[in-house]
Amino acid sequence: MTYTAKFRVWRGDEFAGELQDFAVEVSEGEVVLDVIHRIQATQASDLAVRWNCKAGKCGSCSAEINGMPKLMCMTRMNSFTVEEVVTVTPLRTFKVIRDLVTDVSFNYAKAMEVPSFKGPEGMALGEYRMTQEDVSRSQEFRKCIECFLCQDTCHVIRDHQDNKYAFAGPRLFIRTAELSMHPLDEIDRRDLAQEDLGLGYCNITKCCTEVCPEHIKITDNGIIPMKERVVSGKYDPLIWLGSKIGFRKSIEEDNGAIEGTPPVDEEMRKEGIYGYRPNEAAGLPASR
Numbered sequence: 001m002t003y004t005a006k007f008r009v010w011r012g013d014e015f016a017g018e019l020q021d022f023a024v025e026v027s028e029g030e031v032v033l034d035v036i037h038r039i040q041a042t043q044a045s046d047l048a049v050r051w052n053c054k055a056g057k058c059g060s061c062s063a064e065i066n067g068m069p070k071l072m073c074m075t076r077m078n079s080f081t082v083e084e085v086v087t088v089t090p091l092r093t094f095k096v097i098r099d100l101v102t103d104v105s106f107n108y109a110k111a112m113e114v115p116s117f118k119g120p121e122g123m124a125l126g127e128y129r130m131t132q133e134d135v136s137r138s139q140e141f142r143k144c145i146e147c148f149l150c151q152d153t154c155h156v157i158r159d160h161q162d163n164k165y166a167f168a169g170p171r172l173f174i175r176t177a178e179l180s181m182h183p184l185d186e187i188d189r190r191d192l193a194q195e196d197l198g199l200g201y202c203n204i205t206k207c208c209t210e211v212c213p214e215h216i217k218i219t220d221n222g223i224i225p226m227k228e229r230v231v232s233g234k235y236d237p238l239i240w241l242g243s244k245i246g247f248r249k250s251i252e253e254d255n256g257a258i259e260g261t262p263p264v265d266e267e268m269r270k271e272g273i274y275g276y277r278p279n280e281a282a283g284l285p286a287s288r
């Protein structure tokens, strides 16, 4: 069955833009990304859209479809009625480059603030065997495709851009949890999570979990256990004492990063990846 669908697609750049209407043919079995490509091929050859795999695995085609953060390649057209207008807009939380393409470098800059895994020195390859339980715990977080839909939907930065300085977002919280839960990781990540990544800003609304295309239980399995670790570290007198006599790793005084990790890139900050003009000024739809 083919039919003509009504699409509204946001066109513009960082400074201005508007929703543009398209009537476009849809065939059975197609997804939103197919229709966007058809618009590009037949009506708007300069329409900017980012995609790679068309299989829900590269995380490139993130957008907001009728106000919901989704992957365009995994949103089937038969999830809408034939009469329904399908509105496609760029991720609201990030600066628009052009049309549906946003600048997600905020997430990469924040990722650089998370120290990588640091195992015990001198341990030979294959010397340690992980239990399946430990493998499974972090395996869930390894499914992340970095689509940043969770970052887009999190109200802490979605509605308050100035929080981007102090808040890394759910994607980086599960990265931190993944490393923290590794039995051989030697870095104490609790202060990092709380003080530098802004874990305390999260009020466990679970909106991030709802939009994750990999069905990662971001809040229940990542954020809440990290919060529990922070609380036990701060208020358990034995852990507190342990941290005072040397279990805790040294913290660099200059920018708060853990020793041996890349410093926060101040140049990237200055270049404005944390900055953002109000979406409303660019004519994007209001927050859902």
Ligand code: SF4
Pocket (backbone or CB within 6 Å): 153, 154, 155, 156, 169, 170, 201, 202, 203, 204, 205, 206, 207, 208, 209, 219, 223
């Ligand atoms: S649970 Fe926390 S990180 Fe996730 S959307 Fe809510 S406030 Fe943001």
Ligand code: SF4
Pocket (backbone or CB within 6 Å): 143, 144, 145, 146, 147, 148, 149, 150, 151, 170, 171, 174, 211, 212, 213, 214, 215, 216, 218
């Ligand atoms: S946690 Fe889920 S929603 Fe967030 S970036 Fe990874 S795959 Fe996307």
Ligand code: FES
Pocket (backbone or CB within 6 Å): 051, 052, 053, 054, 055, 056, 057, 058, 059, 060, 061, 062, 071, 072, 073, 074
């Ligand atoms: S194109 Fe790769 S996830 Fe959609």
